[in-house]
Amino acid sequence: MTSAVAQGNVSVPQQARGRRSSLTRSRIRSAWAFIAPSLIILALIAGWPLARTIWFSFTDANLNNLSDYEFIGFENYLANYDGEWLGLLTDPDWWHSVWNTVWFTLVSVSIETVLGIIVALILNAAFPGRGLMRAIILIPWAIPTIVSAKMWNWMLHDQFGVINDLLLRLGLIAAPMTWTANADTALWAAVMVDVWKHTSFMALLILAALQMLPQDIYEAAKVDGVSPIRVFFRITLPLIKPALLVAVIFRSLDALRVFDLIYVLTSNARDTASMSIYARQQLVDFQEVGLGSAASTLIFLIIAIIVVITLAAGRVRLGEDPR
Amino acid sequence: MADVVLKNVHKSFGRTAVIHGVDLHVRDGEFVVFVGPSGCGKSTLLRLIAGLEDITAGDLLIDGQRVNDLAPARRGIAMVFQSYALYPHMNVYDNMAFGLELAKSSKAEIDRKVREAARLLQIEQLLDRKPRQLSGGQRQRVAIGRAIVREPKVFLFDEPLSNLDAALRVQTRIEIAKLHNDMRATMIYVTHDQVEAMTLADRIVVLNGGRIEQVGTPLDLYHRPANLFVAGFIGSPQMNFVPCQVAGLGPGEVLVSLPGGGTLAVPVQPDGVTTGEPVTLGIRPDHVRIRSEGALGGRVELVEELGENHLLHVDAGQGRLTIREPGDARHEVGSTVRFDLTREFCHLFRRSGEALPSRTGAASPAPSSPNLSSSAA
Numbered sequence: 001m002t003s004a005v006a007q008g009n010v011s012v013p014q015q016a017r018g019r020r021s022s023l024t025r026s027r028i029r030s031a032w033a034f035i036a037p038s039l040i041i042l043a044l045i046a047g048w049p050l051a052r053t054i055w056f057s058f059t060d061a062n063l064n065n066l067s068d069y070e071f072i073g074f075e076n077y078l079a080n081y082d083g084e085w086l087g088l089l090t091d092p093d094w095w096h097s098v099w100n101t102v103w104f105t106l107v108s109v110s111i112e113t114v115l116g117i118i119v120a121l122i123l124n125a126a127f128p129g130r131g132l133m134r135a136i137i138l139i140p141w142a143i144p145t146i147v148s149a150k151m152w153n154w155m156l157h158d159q160f161g162v163i164n165d166l167l168l169r170l171g172l173i174a175a176p177m178t179w180t181a182n183a184d185t186a187l188w189a190a191v192m193v194d195v196w197k198h199t200s201f202m203a204l205l206i207l208a209a210l211q212m213l214p215q216d217i218y219e220a221a222k223v224d225g226v227s228p229i230r231v232f233f234r235i236t237l238p239l240i241k242p243a244l245l246v247a248v249i250f251r252s253l254d255a256l257r258v259f260d261l262i263y264v265l266t267s268n269a270r271d272t273a274s275m276s277i278y279a280r281q282q283l284v285d286f287q288e289v290g291l292g293s294a295a296s297t298l299i300f301l302i303i304a305i306i307v308v309i310t311l312a313a314g315r316v317r318l319g320e321d322p323r
Numbered sequence: 324m325a326d327v328v329l330k331n332v333h334k335s336f337g338r339t340a341v342i343h344g345v346d347l348h349v350r351d352g353e354f355v356v357f358v359g360p361s362g363c364g365k366s367t368l369l370r371l372i373a374g375l376e377d378i379t380a381g382d383l384l385i386d387g388q389r390v391n392d393l394a395p396a397r398r399g400i401a402m403v404f405q406s407y408a409l410y411p412h413m414n415v416y417d418n419m420a421f422g423l424e425l426a427k428s429s430k431a432e433i434d435r436k437v438r439e440a441a442r443l444l445q446i447e448q449l450l451d452r453k454p455r456q457l458s459g460g461q462r463q464r465v466a467i468g469r470a471i472v473r474e475p476k477v478f479l480f481d482e483p484l485s486n487l488d489a490a491l492r493v494q495t496r497i498e499i500a501k502l503h504n505d506m507r508a509t510m511i512y513v514t515h516d517q518v519e520a521m522t523l524a525d526r527i528v529v530l531n532g533g534r535i536e537q538v539g540t541p542l543d544l545y546h547r548p549a550n551l552f553v554a555g556f557i558g559s560p561q562m563n564f565v566p567c568q569v570a571g572l573g574p575g576e577v578l579v580s581l582p583g584g585g586t587l588a589v590p591v592q593p594d595g596v597t598t599g600e601p602v603t604l605g606i607r608p609d610h611v612r613i614r615s616e617g618a619l620g621g622r623v624e625l626v627e628e629l630g631e632n633h634l635l636h637v638d639a640g641q642g643r644l645t646i647r648e649p650g651d652a653r654h655e656v657g658s659t660v661r662f663d664l665t666r667e668f669c670h671l672f673r674r675s676g677e678a679l680p681s682r683t684g685a686a687s688p689a690p691s692s693p694n695l696s697s698s699a700a
Contacts, residue, residue: 225396
């Protein structure tokens with residue numbers, strides 16, 4: 001096959017090749033012309049800040065005077081002063097925020113995936129008022145995070161919150177709980193709000209995948225006498241897997257960068273800080289631009305690695321299980 | 324293997340009635356084809372038998388058992404879909420084995436059945452492939468294989484060949500006929516292609532508007548259509564219809580006056596028609612004979628060359644007539660031809676569309692088996 005193509009190329013007359021390549025060249029030129037504006041904008045709004053952040057992470061820059069800094073190599077990350085290890089990688093607060101973020105991502109995205117599939121399956125069934133339901137479930141997602149975080153903050157308030165009031169009346173708790181201040185429950189509260197907000201997004205992506213599925217194979221399964229549960233696990237799930245994977249990656253990216261929800265809900269508490277909150281604190285509160293940039297760079301690397309791993313795993317599965 | 328009996332079966336979707344009382348008895352081992360134009364209800368009727376749709380009223384019996392309320396899987400049927408409906412993420416082997424895993428068959432049993440079906444359909448070398456790696460014809464074989472391994476009492480085919488190209492369609496048609504001969508299973512087959520219907524069927528059921536127009540052997544329908552609809556639907560090119568009037572009645576024949584002048588004695592039973600009544604004369608393109616001394620004439624409007632024969636579309640003054648003649652055309656567009664209608668092959672239809680019964684031994688072969696359970700439209 002390849003050799004046949006190669007031979008074909010060789011036998012093309014010189015003149016014809018020249019003509020074709022001039023056409024190809026002009027096509028490539030116009031392609032670049034079309035792509036150039038977005039490339040320039042991307043470089044300006046994404047490339048430049050990213051490069052600057054990475055550069056700052058190797059300096060001792062301070063927010064007081066950003067023009068006066070020195071290159072200090074990897075000292076923001078790890079340094080040894082008189083036999084004592086210092087730097088970001090030795091800071092327990094940093095590692096705690098990493099753990100918080102990863103835990104938050106794993107738990108919330110898992111719950112959202114399962115609930116999203118259930119909601120999507122329900123919305124995929126034909127019932128009266130389905131169009132309205134699809135619009136309604138999108139409402140939490142349409143509310144800005146800062147608003148919903150504040151809203152939930154009030155509902156979870158230890159003295160005036162409706163949730164404590166409700167649970168007290170039902171007799172499920174004896175005394176008001178400090179949901180968002182207690183380290184044991186604060187992250188769970190954040191997970192709950194995130195699930196409330198993002199399940200509909202997940203459901204919508206999965207619903208789109210469900211509606212692409214051919215209907216005839218479900219009739220074939222009916223004739224084959226396959227039980228609904230088996231149909232779901234053996235037919236529906238494998239077929240929506242590619243779309244599901246994309247949805248999970250989208251949500252994981254969001255969750256790994258979580259900032260506003262936890263920041264507002266738990267009032268910037270140290271116990272529940274996410275990676276982004278840690279980085280902001282170093283940058284703004286402590287004015288340590290160098291250290292904050294180092295944290296930001298690490299966040300970027302961690303997210304990049306996780307996405308690359310997920311994509312690679314996804315592609316392998318896509319290769320085995322294509323539609 | 325089993326009989327399939329439909330008793331006054333009705334189906335409505337909401338307020339729209341689509342099947343209006345169908346009675347049919349498909350005998351054990353018989354190959355019955357449902358034909359009809361789009362929207363005639365043939366696919367719906369098949370889906371009712373499969374259990375993919377609920378029967379609104381009436382009874383459906385498979386193998387003597389009333390199955391109206393049984394799930395598809397418990398009716399002893401297998402269905403081959405127009406779109407093949409293969410599970411896209413499973414290979415050919417798993418596609419065929421999937422339905423069997425549920426029947427709690429042993430692994431060895433499943434393996435034996437799948438390999439036997441694959442051998443029968445000559446798809447053994449494809450067992451590891453995914454459906455998307457197969458051609459249309461191969462996919463259709465896998466779909467048929469999936470039906471075979473279930474060892475159903477009744478096979479249901481829903482337009483299985485309509486997604487295949489012409490050559491493959493002919494080939495697969497022959498294979499399905501062979502399969503039926505080998506398995507002697509009851510098969511019900513839906514198609515809109517009358518060639519498939521004619522070649523495959525033991526009996527054809529012609530449906531129109533949710534009702535059965537006629538049930539009969541292919542040649543029965545061809546030679547003795549019960550009404551105008553069947554006459555027009557079976558046969559290609561279509562039967563010619565000429566409006567005319569009854570001019571007189573004789574024993575075993577009806578004299579009709581043709582619109583262009585002249586009369587023709589058609590050998591059919593008068594069966595109560597009266598002189599002066601308007602009737603429709605039907606004659607197939609093959610039975611119009613070109614003769615220089617022919618009683619009728621017209622101008623050639625179009626010539627279609629088909630190789631082994633040719634079609635002349637003639638404007639006969641009172642409507643268009645199609646004439647099929649062997650060999651190459653000897654007439655040009657615009658020329659005038661004279662022709663005769665072979666009276667033994669003429670059909671007469673009342674204004675209601677119903678055919679007048681033909682005289683025994685006339686244009687049609689001996690009447691087919693007496694226990695045909697046809698239902699009048």
